[in-house]
Amino acid sequence: MRISPDDIVLFEYGFVKLNATIVTTWILMLVMVIGSISITRKLVIGTKISRWQSTLEIIVIGIKNQIEEVGLHKSETYIGFLGTLFLFLFVSNLLTILPVYEPPTSSLSTTAALAISVFFAVPVFNIMEHGILNYLKSYVKPLFIMLPFHIISEFSRTLALAVRLFGNMMSGVMILGILITITPFIFPIVMTAFGLLTGTVQSYIFTILASVFIAAAAHESEKELKN
Amino acid sequence: MLFDWFTLVAQLVNFLVLVWLLKRYLYKPILSAIDEREKLIARQLHEAESSKVDANRELEDFQQKNNMLNQQRHELLNNAISEVNAERLKLLEQTRIEVESLRLRLQESLKIEQQNLGSEIIRRTRTEVFAIVRKTLEDLASANLENQIAGVFISRINGLNPDEKELLFSALNHTTGEVSVRSMFDVPLVQQAAIQKALKSNFNIATEIKFETAPQLVCGIELVTNGYKVSWTIEEYLKSLENHIGVLLNEHKELKTEKIT
Numbered sequence: 001m002r003i004s005p006d007d008i009v010l011f012e013y014g015f016v017k018l019n020a021t022i023v024t025t026w027i028l029m030l031v032m033v034i035g036s037i038s039i040t041r042k043l044v045i046g047t048k049i050s051r052w053q054s055t056l057e058i059i060v061i062g063i064k065n066q067i068e069e070v071g072l073h074k075s076e077t078y079i080g081f082l083g084t085l086f087l088f089l090f091v092s093n094l095l096t097i098l099p100v101y102e103p104p105t106s107s108l109s110t111t112a113a114l115a116i117s118v119f120f121a122v123p124v125f126n127i128m129e130h131g132i133l134n135y136l137k138s139y140v141k142p143l144f145i146m147l148p149f150h151i152i153s154e155f156s157r158t159l160a161l162a163v164r165l166f167g168n169m170m171s172g173v174m175i176l177g178i179l180i181t182i183t184p185f186i187f188p189i190v191m192t193a194f195g196l197l198t199g200t201v202q203s204y205i206f207t208i209l210a211s212v213f214i215a216a217a218a219h220e221s222e223k224e225l226k227n
Numbered sequence: 228m229l230f231d232w233f234t235l236v237a238q239l240v241n242f243l244v245l246v247w248l249l250k251r252y253l254y255k256p257i258l259s260a261i262d263e264r265e266k267l268i269a270r271q272l273h274e275a276e277s278s279k280v281d282a283n284r285e286l287e288d289f290q291q292k293n294n295m296l297n298q299q300r301h302e303l304l305n306n307a308i309s310e311v312n313a314e315r316l317k318l319l320e321q322t323r324i325e326v327e328s329l330r331l332r333l334q335e336s337l338k339i340e341q342q343n344l345g346s347e348i349i350r351r352t353r354t355e356v357f358a359i360v361r362k363t364l365e366d367l368a369s370a371n372l373e374n375q376i377a378g379v380f381i382s383r384i385n386g387l388n389p390d391e392k393e394l395l396f397s398a399l400n401h402t403t404g405e406v407s408v409r410s411m412f413d414v415p416l417v418q419q420a421a422i423q424k425a426l427k428s429n430f431n432i433a434t435e436i437k438f439e440t441a442p443q444l445v446c447g448i449e450l451v452t453n454g455y456k457v458s459w460t461i462e463e464y465l466k467s468l469e470n471h472i473g474v475l476l477n478e479h480k481e482l483k484t485e486k487i488t
Contacts, residue, residue, distance in 0.1 A: 006231045021234050025241045033248045040256035045263040053260075060257045076258060080250035088245060104238070109231045113238035 005102040006109055021107040028091055028104070059087075070208065071215040077128070078214065081121055085114065086207035089165070093199025097192060103199070108166045115162030118210040119154065126217045138217070161209060168202045341476055349469050356461065356468075357411075357446040372446075376410070377418035379459050380448045381425045387457070396430045398455035406434050409441040410448040426450075 008020035039052045049057070063083045067075040092103045104110045126135045139150045176195060180188045361372040387395065399406060408414070408422060423436050447460020 006234050015233055017233055019234060022237050029245050033252060036253040040252055043256055043260045045260055045267060056257055079254050080246055083254060084246040084249045109234035110238045113235045113242060116239060117242055
């Protein structure tokens with residue numbers, strides 16, 4: 001039984017394997033970027049704006065406010081990363097309503113890649129904000145002996161993030177597949193709707209967790225700076 | 228296998244590329260647009276605020292000017308009312324004077340008219356009286372009026388008392404020219420001779436006597452010489468009649484004046 005779209009290989013040359021995960025991601029990227037360009041190309045500064053611009057503004061402002069609520073006050077710095085994270089996951093899960101579509105998030109490679117992004121984003125943003133010294137100091141606080149625990153914490157956090165998203169996405173697709181096999185009518189529609197809900201919630205949770213990790217690290221460094 | 232390293236790296240790269248692309252084509256333009264709009268709205272609010280302040284200031288100015296204008300209007304109105312009242316009083320006074328003047332002129336004109344009427348009445352009365360007397364004498368006594376007047380005149384000359392005669396004599400003697408006898412009518416020749424005879428017999432004068440016609444004498448005859456006069460006319464009777472008519476006219480005039488005032 002196939003449990004990941006990685007298994008659908010479309011093109012293979014040596015170690016280069018173009019599977020369904022990568023191709024779907026490209027399609028998603030294309031849709032998102034072209035959509036963004038087509039809307040932002042005709043941006044209006046005045047108060048009479050198009051409904052597409054209004055929708056995009058609502059989404060962007062919503063993400064920005066959410067980031068600020070978590071505690072990241074310079075939301076413009078983080079919105080590129082965290083907003084893209086949320087939008088990619090959200091669009092990726094939203095399209096599950098399309099037949100034969102398999103979300104790239106149901107591949108552990110994708111969720112791991114996203115988790116690794118968060119893993120690196122935390123120190124990168126922290127260093128950008130407070131400098132490398134303050135960031136490194138946070139690893140040996142309150143005592144030097146805490147260093148391995150901090151490192152383990154970072155890795156386990158990243159792993160948990162990756163597996164959580166993969167598990168949820170993959171399980172949704174799996175359950176849908178099983179239900180289609182058992183009861184091909186009505187019930188899979190309900191499950192698809194439910195999948196939409198869980199997908200949206202998961203994308204929100206993933207983004208919020210990433211924001212919280214970045215914010216937590218930033219606050220730690222801030223404390224250091226104050227001490 | 229659940230995990231594929233190539234896919235992981237590819238997805239990592241894909242995600243980073245997507246981050247860059249969305250940052251460039253989505254977040255940046257949208258946030259810039261929102262910022263611009265916020266600035267625009269803030270500017271508009273600021274402008275609205277300053278416009279409001281300006282409007283309030285202008286309103287105050289306007290109210291102040293309005294009050295000033297109202298005050299000026301009241302002052303002008305009061306001045307105009309005062310001027311109109313003064314003008315009205317002046318015009319009334321002027322009219323009163325004009326009316327008074329008109330009334331006086333009217334009275335004057337009435338008086339003149341009355342005088343003219345009186346004169347006309349007297350003239351006509353004299354003429355009529357003269358005509359009536361003449362006719363009456365002719366009808367009742369078959370006598371000529373002129374003859375009778377001349378007779379009366381001669382009787383008067385003859386009937387003068389000595390003092391009067393003395394005075395007339397003196398006057399006649401001191402006359403350098405002719406002695407004239409004037410009458411309203413042409414004295415008949417017989418009567419002229421009788422008058423000459425009476426004068427010569429009484430005063431012994433050698434001076435020629437001239438007979439003249441004077442219509443203003445109405446009905447009478449007179450001898451005037453060097454400040455002395457002997458005459459007979461119906462003037463006295465006419466004067467009495469005139470007085471009576473004058474009383475009547477005065478009554479009429481008083482009534483008319485009362486009506487005018």
